[in-house]
Amino acid sequence: MVRLKHRYLLVNILYPDPKTTNVRIATETADQNAPYSLQFRQPSSQQLNIKILLRIIRDGVAELFGDYGSGKVAGTLQIKYFSPATSTAIIRVSRDHYRLVWAALGFCTFLPKPAEEEAIRRARISIKRAQRAVKGSATSAIETGAVAGATEDDEDVSMINGIEDHDEVEDE
Numbered sequence: 001m002v003r004l005k006h007r008y009l010l011v012n013i014l015y016p017d018p019k020t021t022n023v024r025i026a027t028e029t030a031d032q033n034a035p036y037s038l039q040f041r042q043p044s045s046q047q048l049n050i051k052i053l054l055r056i057i058r059d060g061v062a063e064l065f066g067d068y069g070s071g072k073v074a075g076t077l078q079i080k081y082f083s084p085a086t087s088t089a090i091i092r093v094s095r096d097h098y099r100l101v102w103a104a105l106g107f108c109t110f111l112p113k114p115a116e117e118e119a120i121r122r123a124r125i126s127i128k129r130a131q132r133a134v135k136g137s138a139t140s141a142i143e144t145g146a147v148a149g150a151t152e153d154d155e156d157v158s159m160i161n162g163i164e165d166h167d168e169v170e171d172e
Helices: 023-029 050-074 095-106 117-144 166-171
Strands: 006-012 078-083 088-094
Touching: 006 095, 050 078, 050 088, 050 095, 088 095
Parallel strands: none
Antiparallel strands: 006 088, 078 088
């Protein structure tokens, strides 16, 4: 019988102040009543969910270790717990490859903002309206025979694009 062995990584997402670059400055400028461990902790955005966090980790492993790392981690990488209120996650990964995930988490410096479905839906509606308008104007132009740059007596399509046939000019 084969026993699968896993490791669990506890991840705390920290949000350091972008103005401060080192620990000493952070402790001087922060509230003196707040403990140091709370200075970088804050709730995560509600937009950050398990799917996005999992994608961040997979992309990080792929960036650092390529296809080899992605393949080794893909089968066992799971997020067992994530709380946006505490910015805490528990990640399960195989014992043999937990260091790949650990390294990818160490190099993660930002959290992407996902596109909102409302904006996507609105963009899709606008695109469909524009396509209908273009399609409607193109069919009406074709039906009337009016094509941009062409007159009613033009028979040759190449004349529309401004290409002149020198033989016809000499014949006239």
